[in-house]
Amino acid sequence: MASWLLARSRVFFSTHQPKNLPFLSPPFLNHTSSSSSVPSRKISPTLFCFSRHESTKADAQLELEHDVAEDDTNQAIDFPGGKVGFTSEMRFISESAQKRVPCYRVLDDNGELVKYSNYVQVSKEMGVKMYSDMVTLQTMDSIFYEVQRQGRISFYLTQMGEEAVNIASAAALAPDDIVLPQYREPGVLLWRGFTLQQFVHQCFGNTHDFGKGRQMPIHYGSNKHNYFTVSSPIATQLPQAVGAAYSLKMDGKSACAVTFCGDGGTSEGDFHAAMNFAAVMEAPVVFICRNNGWAISTPVEEQFRSDGIVVKGKAYGIWGIRVDGNDALAVYSAVHTAREIAIREKRPVLIEALTYRVGHHSTSDDSTKYRAIDEIEYWKMTRNPVSRFKRWVERNGWWSDKDELELRSSIRKQLMHAIQVAEKAQKPPLEDLFSDVYDILPSNLQEQEKLLRKTIEKHPKDYPSDVPL
Amino acid sequence: MSTKFGRLVSLVCKRGFSISTSVQKGASEQGVKSLNLCSAINQALQIALDSDPRSYVFGEDVSFGGVFRCTAGLADQFGKKRVFNTPLCEQGIVGFGIGLAAMGNRAIAEIQFADYIFPAFDQIVNEAAKFRYRSGNQFNCGGLTIRTPYGAVGHGGHYHSQSPEAFFCHVPGIKVVIPRSPRQAKGLLLSCIRDPNPIVFFEPKWLYRLAVEEVPEDDYMLPLSEAEVIREGSDITLVGWGAQLSIMKEACLDAEKEGISCELIDLKTLIPWDKETVEASVNKTGRLLVSHEAPITGGFGAEVSASIVERCFSRLEAPVARVCGLDTPFPLVFEPFYMPTKNKILDAIKSTVKY
Numbered sequence: 001m002a003s004w005l006l007a008r009s010r011v012f013f014s015t016h017q018p019k020n021l022p023f024l025s026p027p028f029l030n031h032t033s034s035s036s037s038v039p040s041r042k043i044s045p046t047l048f049c050f051s052r053h054e055s056t057k058a059d060a061q062l063e064l065e066h067d068v069a070e071d072d073t074n075q076a077i078d079f080p081g082g083k084v085g086f087t088s089e090m091r092f093i094s095e096s097a098q099k100r101v102p103c104y105r106v107l108d109d110n111g112e113l114v115k116y117s118n119y120v121q122v123s124k125e126m127g128v129k130m131y132s133d134m135v136t137l138q139t140m141d142s143i144f145y146e147v148q149r150q151g152r153i154s155f156y157l158t159q160m161g162e163e164a165v166n167i168a169s170a171a172a173l174a175p176d177d178i179v180l181p182q183y184r185e186p187g188v189l190l191w192r193g194f195t196l197q198q199f200v201h202q203c204f205g206n207t208h209d210f211g212k213g214r215q216m217p218i219h220y221g222s223n224k225h226n227y228f229t230v231s232s233p234i235a236t237q238l239p240q241a242v243g244a245a246y247s248l249k250m251d252g253k254s255a256c257a258v259t260f261c262g263d264g265g266t267s268e269g270d271f272h273a274a275m276n277f278a279a280v281m282e283a284p285v286v287f288i289c290r291n292n293g294w295a296i297s298t299p300v301e302e303q304f305r306s307d308g309i310v311v312k313g314k315a316y317g318i319w320g321i322r323v324d325g326n327d328a329l330a331v332y333s334a335v336h337t338a339r340e341i342a343i344r345e346k347r348p349v350l351i352e353a354l355t356y357r358v359g360h361h362s363t364s365d366d367s368t369k370y371r372a373i374d375e376i377e378y379w380k381m382t383r384n385p386v387s388r389f390k391r392w393v394e395r396n397g398w399w400s401d402k403d404e405l406e407l408r409s410s411i412r413k414q415l416m417h418a419i420q421v422a423e424k425a426q427k428p429p430l431e432d433l434f435s436d437v438y439d440i441l442p443s444n445l446q447e448q449e450k451l452l453r454k455t456i457e458k459h460p461k462d463y464p465s466d467v468p469l
Numbered sequence: 470m471s472t473k474f475g476r477l478v479s480l481v482c483k484r485g486f487s488i489s490t491s492v493q494k495g496a497s498e499q500g501v502k503s504l505n506l507c508s509a510i511n512q513a514l515q516i517a518l519d520s521d522p523r524s525y526v527f528g529e530d531v532s533f534g535g536v537f538r539c540t541a542g543l544a545d546q547f548g549k550k551r552v553f554n555t556p557l558c559e560q561g562i563v564g565f566g567i568g569l570a571a572m573g574n575r576a577i578a579e580i581q582f583a584d585y586i587f588p589a590f591d592q593i594v595n596e597a598a599k600f601r602y603r604s605g606n607q608f609n610c611g612g613l614t615i616r617t618p619y620g621a622v623g624h625g626g627h628y629h630s631q632s633p634e635a636f637f638c639h640v641p642g643i644k645v646v647i648p649r650s651p652r653q654a655k656g657l658l659l660s661c662i663r664d665p666n667p668i669v670f671f672e673p674k675w676l677y678r679l680a681v682e683e684v685p686e687d688d689y690m691l692p693l694s695e696a697e698v699i700r701e702g703s704d705i706t707l708v709g710w711g712a713q714l715s716i717m718k719e720a721c722l723d724a725e726k727e728g729i730s731c732e733l734i735d736l737k738t739l740i741p742w743d744k745e746t747v748e749a750s751v752n753k754t755g756r757l758l759v760s761h762e763a764p765i766t767g768g769f770g771a772e773v774s775a776s777i778v779e780r781c782f783s784r785l786e787a788p789v790a791r792v793c794g795l796d797t798p799f800p801l802v803f804e805p806f807y808m809p810t811k812n813k814i815l816d817a818i819k820s821t822v823k824y
Binding site: 214245432442444445 | 566576603606607744
């Protein structure tokens with residue numbers, strides 16, 4: 001593994017010299033080496049001065065790299081946390097490097113392997129399952145979307161455009177890795193064996209829904225699949241993932257916690273809390289940020305001014321990588337490796353997957369009101385992660401048109417059947433309104449349940465008839 | 470000044486606080502030691518860590534013993550992997566604790582002052598409280614206990630004095646527990662830590678050093694959601710919790726001198742609370758007074774009052790009295806004016822009895 005990692009290792013970066021990592025040799029880390037021998041005063045001060053700084057009277061200079069020259073003498077502040085060298089130059093560190101952090105990819109838009117690419121090999125069985133699950137997810141999304149439009153479920157939210165992040169990240173994990181999802185990652189659950197029928201039951205909120213009909217559609221969760229139940233608040237799962245990871249570490253498990261968020265989620269305090277806690281606690285957690293360009297209607301330019309998300313890890317002392325989220329092989333390789341690093345090194349890793357939300361935010365949203373249709377079409381057609389991966393599996397001789405037809409029609413049939421079953425199933429019983437608030441029913445809830453039942457007897461027409469009493 | 474003096478007397482009188490009437494199960498007479506509330510908490514944490522290898526104590530400055538010294542010695546005894554500092558970030562502490570608890574551990578988190586719990590409000594309200602319910606009981610974070618010192622100390626001003634319990638009493642899915650004394654603190658905290666539900670445990674910080682009581686040394690637990698009649702009486706029922714009970718007890722003693730017999734109840738658990746004990750008492754006395762340091766409007770006293778009026782309306786002989794903090798931010802110089810002091814309570818007792 002070390003050999004393929006070597007050539008690309010510069011996209012992993014660390015604020016510290018890595019411990020126990022022989023494959024990360026110094027030349028690949030010169031980007032972050034603060035003791036650069038090149039005196040930075042050779043750089044023209046005006047060249048890198050941003051206009052808003054030009055009027056400042058102080059002879060301040062803006063450093064684009066973090067290589068402010070240290071004074072020659074060995075003087076340093078012996079500061080808590082480590083020695084800090086002195087400099088006589090007043091230079092401000094720029095908000096970002098001259099070049100944006102590059103994006104790791106393995107397949108180009110045509111599904112061809114990029115020359116000299118380094119990636120974790122995917123077997124035929126794995127490749128076919130990855131592709132099949134991406135198609136299943138796609139089909140599930142389009143059918144559920146229609147079912148919602150027909151008014152048969154109250155809400156839905158598609159993964160369109162983000163199938164590769166969903167499925168390839170799941171494929172790279174082990175089943176006992178604990179997943180704390182946001183809400184646009186049901187592909188992970190699908191990969192782990194949650195059945196189409198179980199997805200449908202949840203969306204219909206019937207008696208077979210693990211969540212007992214208490215949450216809106218798409219709030220899946222399954223203990224058996226180590227997939228924590230989705231909650232709507234943004235980024236709250238991130239610090240929780242650190243706690244889960246700490247537990248795995250303390251229990252000596254060879255597993256990590258994996259948590260997802262979107263680009264919008266990185267603005268939440270919980271994102272920053274989680275990154276900082278993960279670094280300080282040395283928790284084996286992999287943060288996967290799906291940077292899909294849009295947080296409902298807010299574009300990334302209005303979300304943050306950093307070079308995306310990957311650079312944020314650096315400030316917290318966390319390794320990070322930017323990956324093409326529409327390249328299933330790149331996502332697979334990055335997550336696979338991040339997982340190994342997290343578990344072996346007992347440290348967090350941040351993955352920024354550049355992708356695009358081709359669908360609307362949810363069924364309550366019309367994204368054409370705030371973004372160009374051309375943009376959506378470009379990502380839907382040219383950068384489609386499913387067709388890109390399809391070309392690769394086809395080229396390998398693993399997939400044919402016949403397989404495609406059979407799979408799509410089979411998934412469709414299974415889903416239509418599952419929907420019929422779910423629609424006929426009973427709603428959860430009334431007692432489920434009161435149970436699970438606590439481990440046992442406290443007296444106030446017992447009292448309220450009694451009172452409610454009396455009211456229902458008195459005014460039965462006020463209440464839905466399909467909820468068993 | 471007399472009101473403030475009254476408060477000081479009640480607190481300086483260390484032994485005077487022991488008003489616990491219940492005999493704890495498992496408490497052996499030999500193993501009883503005089504402890505202050507801080508040491509009682511420390512002992513509970515020590516027992517929790519010792520009795521379950523999957524229990525953790527963490528929070529800001531916890532490692533060296535905490536700013537109130539409640540966690541003193543624990544890191545040395547159990548190691549820095551089980552008793553540790555966290556970054557200064559309350560939402561991180563609680564979020565981390567939820568994740569730790571959800572993996573089957575006992576996560577005992579400390580929020581340094583209850584005044585600083587609000588950044589963690591979302592994690593408590595939207596996450597911890599709903600964790601079991603929203604998953605259909607597939608997941609829970611019942612191992613989570615959030616300890617946090619609350620209340621007046623005489624010089625804490627806005628941000629070292631607040632009593633924010635009522636915010637949390639509006640949240641189905643968590644429990645809120647407040648002890649009144651060292652013996653109560655140890656037994657209730659151990660119950661909270663071992664209870665399969667997330668709990669916010671408010672510690673009356675004014676009593677950390679001032680309240681001293683005989684505390685059994687062994688491992689014992691006191692029941693949650695059970696109120697306790699700590700002083701019997703026949704003319705009026707007084708309901709309170711935490712540090713305020715010592716003030717209320719002073720008022721009871723003064724009222725007694727004027728021939729008024731007061732029954733004093735410690736609610737201990739605010740949600741889910743023991744209405745039955747309060748109801749039974751009010752059915753006996755016909756009068757109710759509730760007192761807390763938190764601002765009166767929307768305080769938990771309002772809930773106690775409304776519930777008892779619902780249940781005991783025909784038995785009540787006077788309006789329910791509330792003696793609480795004012796509807797101002799908690800003030801520094803004006804603290805003696807803000808507080809629900811002994812004489813404010815005594816006046817309310819008298820006017821309620823004479824109504």
